[in-house]
Structure formats: structure tokens, C-alpha cells
Amino acid sequence: xxxxxxxxxxxxxxxADSFSILVQCYQNQLYKFxxxxxxxxxxxxxxxxxxxxxxxxNLYKYSSRWSFSTWLYSIAVNVFKSHYRKKKYDxxxxxxxxxxxxxxxxxxxxxxxxxxxxxQRVLIVQLINSLKSDxxxxxxxxxxxxxxYKEIADILDVSPEAAxxxxxxxxxxxxxxxxxxxxxxxYNEVFVQx
Amino acid sequence: MKCSYSAEDLxxxxxxxxxxxxxxxxxxxxxxxxxxxxxxxxxxxxxxxLKEDVSNNETMYLKVMGAIDKDRYLRKKSKYKLGxxxxxxxxxxxxxxxxxxxxxxxxxxxxxxxxISNVMSSLGEVFSKHDNLIKDDENKNNKNxxxxxxxxxxxxxxxxxxxxxxLSGDSNIKDMERQVKLKFYVKPDSDPxxxxxxxxxxxxxxxxxxxxxxxxxxxxx
Ligand SMILES: [Zn+2]
Numbered sequence: 001x002x003x004x005x006x007x008x009x010x011x012x013x014x015x016a017d018s019f020s021i022l023v024q025c026y027q028n029q030l031y032k033f034x035x036x037x038x039x040x041x042x043x044x045x046x047x048x049x050x051x052x053x054x055x056x057x058n059l060y061k062y063s064s065r066w067s068f069s070t071w072l073y074s075i076a077v078n079v080f081k082s083h084y085r086k087k088k089y090d091x092x093x094x095x096x097x098x099x100x101x102x103x104x105x106x107x108x109x110x111x112x113x114x115x116x117x118x119x120q121r122v123l124i125v126q127l128i129n130s131l132k133s134d135x136x137x138x139x140x141x142x143x144x145x146x147x148x149y150k151e152i153a154d155i156l157d158v159s160p161e162a163a164x165x166x167x168x169x170x171x172x173x174x175x176x177x178x179x180x181x182x183x184x185x186x187y188n189e190v191f192v193q194x
Numbered sequence: 195m196k197c198s199y200s201a202e203d204l205x206x207x208x209x210x211x212x213x214x215x216x217x218x219x220x221x222x223x224x225x226x227x228x229x230x231x232x233x234x235x236x237x238x239x240x241x242x243x244l245k246e247d248v249s250n251n252e253t254m255y256l257k258v259m260g261a262i263d264k265d266r267y268l269r270k271k272s273k274y275k276l277g278x279x280x281x282x283x284x285x286x287x288x289x290x291x292x293x294x295x296x297x298x299x300x301x302x303x304x305x306x307x308x309x310i311s312n313v314m315s316s317l318g319e320v321f322s323k324h325d326n327l328i329k330d331d332e333n334k335n336n337k338n339x340x341x342x343x344x345x346x347x348x349x350x351x352x353x354x355x356x357x358x359x360x361l362s363g364d365s366n367i368k369d370m371e372r373q374v375k376l377k378f379y380v381k382p383d384s385d386p387x388x389x390x391x392x393x394x395x396x397x398x399x400x401x402x403x404x405x406x407x408x409x410x411x412x413x414x415x
Contacts, residue, residue, distance in 0.1 A: 011267060012267050013267070014265075014267045014268035016259070016262070016264035016265075016266075016267075019258075019259070019262070020255050020258075020259050023254065023255040023258050023259070024252075024255045027250075027252065027254040027255060028250065028252065031248065031250045031254070032247065032248045035248045035250075036243075036244055036248075041250075044250075045254070048254055049254070049257055049258060049261065052254070052258040052262075053258065053261055053262055056258075056262045056266070057262075057263075057266070059267075060267070120239055121243065124236070124239050124240055124243045125243070127236070127240070128240065128243075128244075139240075139244070140244055143240075143241050143244035143245055144244050144245065168202070168205060171201070171205045171237060171240075172201045172202070172205070174236060174237070174240060175201045175204070175233050175236060175237070176201070178232075178233065178236050179233075182232070
């Protein structure tokens with residue numbers, strides 16, 4: 001039995017403290033995943049809280065046939081989707097400027113490039129936000145957590161080929177939208193950093 | 195300048211799927227093609243943005259622990275253990291198998307209806323949600339079984355038939371990759387199909403290929 005399985009068994013035996021350890025093991029990576037999806041701290045915290053409560057209430061249905069982390073992420077994806085069904089579409093697509101300040105705080109020490117990098121970031125976030133929900137989720141799973149296509153497939157309940165296709169489509173659409181924006185002269189060039 | 199590289203080519207490059215020769219050729223091309231440079235830049239920036247760590251206050255677990263029902267698994271331990279067992283099996287069992295299982299058990303369970311009902315209500319609960327395992331527990335409607343309504347109190351444990359008891363019959367409860375069987379063992383010399391004895395007992399087990407799980411005495415006649 002691995003660490004997660006032991007903790008889960010403890011929880012099902014009535015030891016709730018073991019659940020606290022599980023949460024601490026996964027809270028940071030799930031936070032990062034949900035934050036990249038929502039680009040909002042507030043939404044991320046709301047969703048994350050609900051994810052862990054659902055995980056706890058449904059833990060007895062978890063089967064070690066699946067990896068615990070894919071099970072966890074599939075719940076996170078479901079909670080994310082239902083959360084945003086409740087919200088207005090507009091809100092979803094808006095980027096909150098204060099969130100981007102948080103994002104770029106690591107480069108604020110270099111004011112001469114900070115502005116340019118922030119511009120790039122706004123562009124990237126807009127491009128990602130222009131994707132369909134499933135493409136966006138697949139892309140983020142691929143790069144935030146480095147999941148394999150098989151794992152992404154398990155999380156999204158599709159075939160590995162379909163998971164791969166979603167990630168590829170996401171990237172193609174990002175490039176296409178970028179070309180369109182560039183064609184309209186909206187953005188300056190973004191050069192390869194080698 | 196005309197450029198022969200497609201978005202797919204550039205994506206293959208960023209995913210490390212190009213062979214060395216292809217890579218070298220593309221690298222040379224990048225020196226002269228501004229369009230590919232900037233498109234590649236976008237792909238790389240996208241990955242970088244997604245990979246970049248995000249700070250959070252790391253106290254989520256305190257909020258979560260304050261919000262959950264800590265006694266949940268203490269109170270109904272056996273119910274959830276049975277649920278856990280069946281959840282483990284559920285992916286192998288087609289929903290129609292649940293119907294067959296209910297029919298079989300409803301025929302067999304003449305005297306021990308209550309006991310079977312405990313098992314079945316848990317089974318039914320899982321089968322009915324088989325396609326939606328992670329649906330919110332609070333939204334469930336698991337009291338709609340035609341046959342049984344009892345709350346589960348039974349723990350499904352590994353077991354072996356008593357010495358001398360013989361396999362009277364088994365019922366395949368369908369799976370795609372693995373055998374899951376319902377097995378009925380009868381008391382010596384009391385098999386209703388062959389013995390002339392007027393009385394007998396039947397114990398049912400679930401068999402998941404490796405182990406027998408005791409469903410208990412289902413018939414005594
Ligand atoms: Zn080119």
C-alpha cells in the first residue's frame with residue numbers, strides 16, 4: 001500500500017486526522033491547477049474547499065484501481081465545471097488586473113522588462129481563455145501537473161487519443177488566435193527565448 | 195518568405211517529438227523565419243505560464259477540516275466498508291447485472307430477507323450510481339429499490355464455506371475483464387436439487403476471482 005492508500009484506509013476507519021494529511025499533500029498542486037483554470041484566487045479557494053469536502057464524503061467509493069491523484073483531479077474538474085455553470089459567462093472570461101499583478105510579482109524586481117512581460121502574460125491568459133472548456137482543462141492538466149495523456153484521459157473520462165487531441169487542438173487554436181491578433185496589429189512580437 | 199512549417203510541426207517540436215534531423219532543420223529555419231519564431235514563442239510562453247508556481251497561504255486544510263463531518267466514517271463504519279468493497283467491483287459489473295443479482299437474491303431470500311436487504315441496498319446504491327461515481331453523496335436517492343429499503347448494517351468480510359458444504363450453483367454477475375460470481379453453498383446432504391431432505395441451508399458468497407466474500411445465510415428451509 002502506498003501513502004495515499006494507507007491514509008484513505010485510516011480515514012475510512014474513522015480517523016479524520018489522516019484526511020488532514022491528505023489535504024496537505026494535495027492542496028498546493030490542486031490550488032495551482034484551479035488557479036490556472038480560473039485566474040481568480042477567490043474562485044480557486046471556493047472550488048478547492050468544495051473539492052476536498054466532496055472527496056471526503058465520497059472517499060469510501062474510491063478504488064485503488066485508479067490512482068488517487070487522477071480521481072482527485074476528476075472531482076476537481078467536475079466541481080470547476082459546475083461552479084462556472086452557475087456563474088455568468090462574462091465573468092469567466094474576464095481577467096482581473098489585480099490577479100495578474102500577483103502573477104508577475106516574481107519579475108517586478110526588473111522594472112525595465114516587467115511591463116513587457118506583463119503584456120505577454122495578458123496575451124497568453126487571453127489566448128488560453130479563448131479555448132473551449134475541455135481543451136483548456138486538458139492543456140492545463142498537461143502542463144501544470146505534467147500528466148500523461150493516459151492520466152488526462154482517466155481524469156476527463158475519454159480515450160487517451162481523445163485527450164491528446166484536445167491538447168493538440170488547444171495549442172493549434174492558441175496559435176491561430178495569436179495569428180489573428182497579430183494580423184490585426186494588436187500585439188508586438190513575442191520572440192523565442194532560447 | 196514562404197514558410198512550410200505548420201502549427202502541428204511546431205507543436206511536435208515543443209513536445210520533443212521531432213527526430214534530430216528534423217530539429218536541426220527547424221532550428222536553421224528559425225533563424226530566418228520570424229513567424230515561426232514568434233509562434234514558437236507563444237507555445238513556450240503558454241507552457242511557462244502554466245508551469246509557474248502560484249503562492250497560496252497553505253492553510254486550506256484548516257478550513258477543510260472545519261467544514262467536514264469528522265464522525266462520518268466512525269458512525270456508519272460498516273456501511274461505508276461495504277460501499278468501498280462494492281465500489282471496487284463496480285467498474286466490472288454492468289448495470290444490467292445488478293438487475294439479475296436483485297432477481298436472483300429476491301428468489302432465494304425467502305426467510306432472510308432482512309439480511310439480504312442490507313447487502314442489496316448498499317449494492318443497489320453503488321450500481322445506481324455506477325456511471326456517476328463522484329456525484330455528490332447528498333443528492334443521492336438510494337431508497338428506491340423495489341425490493342429492499344433497509345439501511346445497511348452488514349460488513350462484507352472474506353469467508354470460506356464450512357467444511358463439507360458444497361457448491362450448489364453460481365451466478366455470473368457479469369464483468370468484462372474479470373469474473374465476479376455469486377456462489378451458493380449448501381449444507382451437506384441438503385441440496386434442494388438432489389437431496390430428499392426437507393430442510394437445509396444456503397450460504398451465499400461473492401467471488402471476485404481471488405476471494406470469497408461472505409454474504410451470509412440466505413436460505414434456510
Ligand atoms: Zn517559418
